[in-house]
Amino acid sequence: MKIDMKTATKCRYLTSYFSIALMVLSFVFIGMKGINWGIDFTGGMSVDISTNSSVTSEQLKDVLDPILDQEVRVQEGSSSGKWNFRYQPTSTEKTPDFAKILSDNIGPTEIIQTQVVGSSFGDEMKQQGFIAGLICMLFIMAYLSYRFEWRLASGSLLALAHDVILVFGVFAITQMEFNLTELAAVLAVLGYSLNDSIIIADRLRETLRANPTGDTQILNNEAVIATFSRTMVTSGTTLITIIALWIMGGSSLHGFAIAMFVGVLTGTWSSISVGTTLPELLKLKPVHYMPKEISADP
Structure with missing residues (x-):
């Protein structure tokens, strides 16, 4: 089945707007209700x-x-x-x-x-966790900028932040306890989302190199379509495993399973929409991946 390029672009943009709205909503609930920190953090x-x-x-x-x-x-x-x-x-x-x-x-x-x-241990964990997360994001940004160019790196990084913010937003809305188990799920979501973003970014880079005069919107859509089936199969099988863990894992793993479910679900569409739309808005073009001429001047 052939997918219309205009329809694909419209879907990517609409999904990106939806993601921004969900991020704002998450920030509102986090600010109003806060996170219901568990005993691991509060003592x-x-x-x-x-x-x-x-x-x-x-x-x-x-x-x-x-x-x-x-x-x-x-x-x-x-x-x-x-x-x-x-x-x-x-x-x-x-x-x-x-x-x-x-x-x-x-x-x-x-x-x-x-x-x-003691609660002081939990406060220290929150502080160190925030610092570790910030350092992790900076290193990811540096690596992606080196490998893919900073515009593509920005899209992948925003997709990562989007997934984490939405997971915290769900916990703020539902007021479920957030303990070390749920923190482990958030870190797992980071790894999963980053892997998915890198797959799409790598395909987009190769598409841009192969079409030096092509339109970035169309090439973006071609890269998404080329990796779409792989993304759906990977995400689908992962979600099935998470649902099984949710149902069969008992109450002690409910929070972990919910955090993973939200993270994988949001990570799937953020890699496709947010991770590709932002580089497009930042004027990513095939010329950014063309070999640079070496000057013959001494």
Whole structure:
């Protein structure tokens, strides 16, 4: 099926405008509601327990959530029957007798260790995470500028920022907890989106080199169409895996799966639209990839 070039250009531009609107909306909600930082960032109580190997995280949450009047984060330990759960103390009342409560509801339970997670550690992680992300973006920009030319690099970098901002926007809108697991998902989204952007940018560069007198809009569309099937297959199979993880991975991986789902979904269209439209607006032309003549003058 032949795709009309004018229609392809219109679709890229409309999708780019839609992306800008979503980014603005995300900034609004992040500013108004903020991110619901989890215990990994705000601090709280961390409890390690040992219980029957047949106990599941859902059973633990069914017992702990009503008692603590909050959604408790439960993670499996290093071996069968070992669990760690974290919660945010809401008052100065005495800590519940978890050993007795859990023993009465799920079977014999032993408290291995109880720790207080300080908020200063979380503040330090936020600061270092921001600095690391900024340095990462600068290095990515430098690498892409060296390999593809700064206009194409700008498009890829904006596509990366777009994906991360939308993930944070979803967490701000839904007020889901954002912990280290979700941060790992954001970093994975960065890698996935960058790979997709590089594939399209590489094809566009080769198309520009092969057509020194061609129109950038048309060449952009040709590059997108040439890589479209690969992008859809890659994104589709990745999304299927993420959905399976979302459904089968349990509540402890819901946040990770949602962050990955949003990031891969937005990364697919941002690589196609944002990553190619911005270089076009910055007047990218085939001449920028033509070999430069060496002067014969001494």
